[in-house]
Amino acid sequence: MLKAFDLEREEVFEAINTSYKELQAELARLxxxxxxxxxxxxxxxxxxxxxxxxxxxxxxxxxxDPRGYKVEVFHESTEEEKRKPFxxxxxxxxxxxxxxxxxxxxxxxxxxxxxxxxxxxxKLDVDDIINFEEILIDEGILLIKIFLHVSKKEQKSRLKAxxxxxxxxxxxxxxxxxxxxxxxxxxxxxxxxxxxxxxxKSPWHLIDSSxxxxxxxxxxxxxxxxxxxxLIKEDMNLRSSENIDFDLDNQKVLPxxxxxxxxxxxxxxxxxxxxxxxxxxxxxAYDLYREKIPTIIVxxxxxxAGKGGNIKRLTKSIDPRGYxxxxxxxxxxxxxxxxxxxxxxxxxPKTGHMTxxxxxxxxxxxxxxxxxxxxxxxxxxxxxxxxxxxxxLKSYKAIVLKFFIHIDKEEQLxxxxxxxxxxxxxxxxxxxxxxxxxxxxxxxxxxxEMIYKTNTSYAPWHIVPGNSKKYARVFVLEKTIEEMExxxxxxx
Numbered sequence: 242m243l244k245a246f247d248l249e250r251e252e253v254f255e256a257i258n259t260s261y262k263e264l265q266a267e268l269a270r271l272x273x274x275x276x277x278x279x280x281x282x283x284x285x286x287x288x289x290x291x292x293x294x295x296x297x298x299x300x301x302x303x304x305x306d307p308r309g310y311k312v313e314v315f316h317e318s319t320e321e322e323k324r325k326p327f328x329x330x331x332x333x334x335x336x337x338x339x340x341x342x343x344x345x346x347x348x349x350x351x352x353x354x355x356x357x358x359x360x361x362x363x364k365l366d367v368d369d370i371i372n373f374e375e376i377l378i379d380e381g382i383l384l385i386k387i388f389l390h391v392s393k394k395e396q397k398s399r400l401k402a403x404x405x406x407x408x409x410x411x412x413x414x415x416x417x418x419x420x421x422x423x424x425x426x427x428x429x430x431x432x433x434x435x436x437x438x439x440x441x442k443s444p445w446h447l448i449d450s451s452x453x454x455x456x457x458x459x460x461x462x463x464x465x466x467x468x469x470x471x472l473i474k475e476d477m478n479l480r481s482s483e484n485i486d487f488d489l490d491n492q493k494v495l496p497x498x499x500x501x502x503x504x505x506x507x508x509x510x511x512x513x514x515x516x517x518x519x520x521x522x523x524x525x526a527y528d529l530y531r532e533k534i535p536t537i538i539v540x541x542x543x544x545x546a547g548k549g550g551n552i553k554r555l556t557k558s559i560d561p562r563g564y565x566x567x568x569x570x571x572x573x574x575x576x577x578x579x580x581x582x583x584x585x586x587x588x589x590p591k592t593g594h595m596t597x598x599x600x601x602x603x604x605x606x607x608x609x610x611x612x613x614x615x616x617x618x619x620x621x622x623x624x625x626x627x628x629x630x631x632x633x634l635k636s637y638k639a640i641v642l643k644f645f646i647h648i649d650k651e652e653q654l655x656x657x658x659x660x661x662x663x664x665x666x667x668x669x670x671x672x673x674x675x676x677x678x679x680x681x682x683x684x685x686x687x688x689x690e691m692i693y694k695t696n697t698s699y700a701p702w703h704i705v706p707g708n709s710k711k712y713a714r715v716f717v718l719e720k721t722i723e724e725m726e727x728x729x730x731x732x733x
Contacts, residue, residue, distance in 0.1 A: 242435040243390065243428060246447045257462050264461040265304040271468040272305050272341065279578075280471060281336040281382045284464070285347040288389030289427075290417040291399040293450045294345055297389065300457040301343065301464065310341040315350055324533070324591035326637040327351075327366060328373055332586035336382065337578035348373065349434070354416065356423075356430050367437055369636065372629040374443040379622055380580045383471045384443055385464065388435060389450040393424040496692040496704060497685060500647050505709040515554065518718040523558035525725040526595065530563055532732045533592035535639040538721070539601045542646030543684075544674045545656040546707050547714075548599055551646065554714045555721065556597065565590070569600035581605055581615075581623075582630060589634070602627055606691045611683045624694040631700040640728050641700040644717055645692065646707040650681055 259267075275282060284301070286294045302310060313334045322330050328348060336342035348370055378384055391399070400417055403409045420427050439445045446463050450456040506514075529536060538555075540548040552566055567588045576584045582602055590596040605623040609615035615623070634641050648656075657678070660670040677684065696702045703720050707713040 242439055242445065242447070243432040246390065246449075257458060259462070261458050261461065264458065264465055267465050268301075268461055268468065269304040269306070271465065271472070272309055274472055275341065275468065276306075276309050276339045278472065279338040281338050282341040282385070282468070282471075283336050283344065283377065283382055284341070284385040284387065285344040285349070286387050286389065287347060287349050287353055288387070288450065289391050289396055289431075290420050291396050291403065291413075292389035292391045293453055293456065294389060296453060297387075297448075297450065297457060297460050298343055298345055301460060305341070309339070310343060311336075312343045312345065315344060315346040317354075318351070321591065324593075326589060326634060326639070328369060328633060329586060329589055331373075332583060335377065335580060335583060337575075339578075349438075352434055353431070356426060357433075367434070369629075369633050370438060371440060371443075372633075374438075374440070376582070376626050376629065377580065378442050379626075382580070383467060385467055386438075386443060386445050387460065387463075388431075388445050388447050389456070390447055391449075391451055393421060395451050396421050396424070495689045496696075496702070497647055497689055500704050500706050502647065502649055502652075502706050502708040504706045504712050506712045506715060508711070511711040511715065514715050515718070518715065518722065519554070519558040521722055522555065522718060522725075523560075525722060525729070526559045526563060528729055529595075529640075529725060530593040532729065534728055534732065535590045535592050535637065536595040536642070536725070537590065537634060537639055538595065538597045538642045538644070539603070540597070540599055540644050540646065541601060541603050541607075542644070542705070542707065543648050543653055544677055545653050545660070545669075546646035546648050547710050548646060550710060551644070551705075551714055551717045552597055552599060555717060559595070563593070564595035564597060566597045566599060569598060569604065581609075582626065590639075592638075602630070603691060603695075606695075607684065607687050608677075610687050611680055624691075627695055628697055628700075631695075631697065635699040640724055642721060642724055643700060643702050644705050644720070645688070645702055646705045646713055648707045650678075652708045653678065 286298060288294055298312060302312070315330070318330070331344075331348050334342060334344070352366055352370075374384055400413055400421060403413050435445050435447075448456050448459055448463075540552060542548050556564060556566065565588070569585075572581070572584060585598070585602050588596055588598075602623075605615055605627070606620050610620040631641055657670055657674065660666045692702045692704070703717075705713045705716050
């Protein structure tokens with residue numbers, strides 16, 4: 242991609258007839274429109290060391306309202322950030338609706354700074370990046386990817402100038418000099434990386450930054466044109482689901498229909514097993530901590546299925562410093578301004594720790610689908626987005642455990658009534674629970690499709706027979722132990 246750009250770069254600036262001041266004024270007007278329309282924008286800057294990223298970012302924001310944008314600088318990952326999934330720190334900073342977010346470096350940093358190794362990690366990161374960008378764009382974010390290009394001679398001249406001034410020489414790192422000395426190798430690397438990640442939805446905009454004045458003008462012109470296109474489009478390039486069609490009427494065996502809800506366990510056997518399993522979980526949690534293996538456990542299920550009781554038994558013997566339980570309710574006003582997955586990413590555990598979600602991102606394809614809080618396009622698209630997210634978590638070497646606690650309609654009714662009659666548990670039953678119950682068949686269809694489309698080899702569903710609370714608790718503990726032991730064996 243760089244090679245083709247080198248041949249064309251002389252013609253790039255000649256086509257822009259508008260003056261620089263006019264372009265800046267137009268960009269400022271478009272910023273206000275973006276704020277009014279509540280559209281999110283993300284601009285990322287990558288490029289050669291000393292290519293002028295800071296200078297051009299400053300030019301981009303000169304006439305913008307500072308209340309409507311933020312600039313985020315991404316340095317090399319800290320030790321704490323290295324203990325999180327690769328994309329975690331970028332999810333924290335994505336723009337909310339109506340905001341322009343500007344990244345000085347981005348998720349490309351680690352791939353751009355280092356020449357690719359022979360390992361498979363490079364390919365995994367590229368695939369994750371392409372999926373990540375598609376997820377952002379499909380949710381309506383305008384993603385503008387800028388790569389600043391300079392020649393070896395120009396880069397060397399700039400590095401020399403920085404080193405000759407006491408006030409700027411601190412900016413030059415050993416890796417900058419190394420990059421210039423190995424310019425041809427990095428050139429091939431950049432050319433390959435840019436080509437692989439230059440997609441129809443998320444293209445690169447290459448700018449020759451040798452002449453800072455022309456580069457600034459071209460940058461503002463590019464932003465103006467893309468902002469205009471965003472405001473014109475009625476359809477934000479939303480993709481339809483590429484998942485396998487799920488026809489409920491033609492499925493011979495539905496996921497929930499295959500669950501034996503008559504399974505039970507005696508009180509004596511339950512007490513005996515429970516204590517033993519909890520002690521085993523405690524020891525395994527320590528082993529996972531020592532091996533720095535993160536664990537993510539998701540609990541979904543019908544209202545009154547026993548999610549809270551299962552979580553309580555699961556965590557009873559585990560060191561509370563090593564896990565966190567995240568109860569998920571309807572998104573608040575702040576969360577609604579972001580991508581729906583944003584609020585879950587911020588709670589993902591660091592290596593060696595555990596996060597337990599009491600409800601999760603699967604609300605998108607259950608309650609948000611049934612209650613029309615998400616459009617059909619949005620919830621259909623979510624199956625792919627969720628699978629990609631869980632695949633990324635697995636590539637981060639996390640254990641991803643997903644439980645759906647299944648009970649029948651009669652058992653749910655009995656538990657609802659028991660809660661109403663018990664003053665200590667009455668708070669657990671709400672009008673919303675009764676309303677959801679009236680839509681049992683709609684929820685059942687949504688759950689069957691959810692399990693069918695998100696039951697993967699790397700993050701399979703475990704459907705828990707839940708009519709017997711005791712049996713369900715033992716089932717969850719046994720499955721958790723099984724997955725923990727399996728993962729630990731891989732590290733021996």
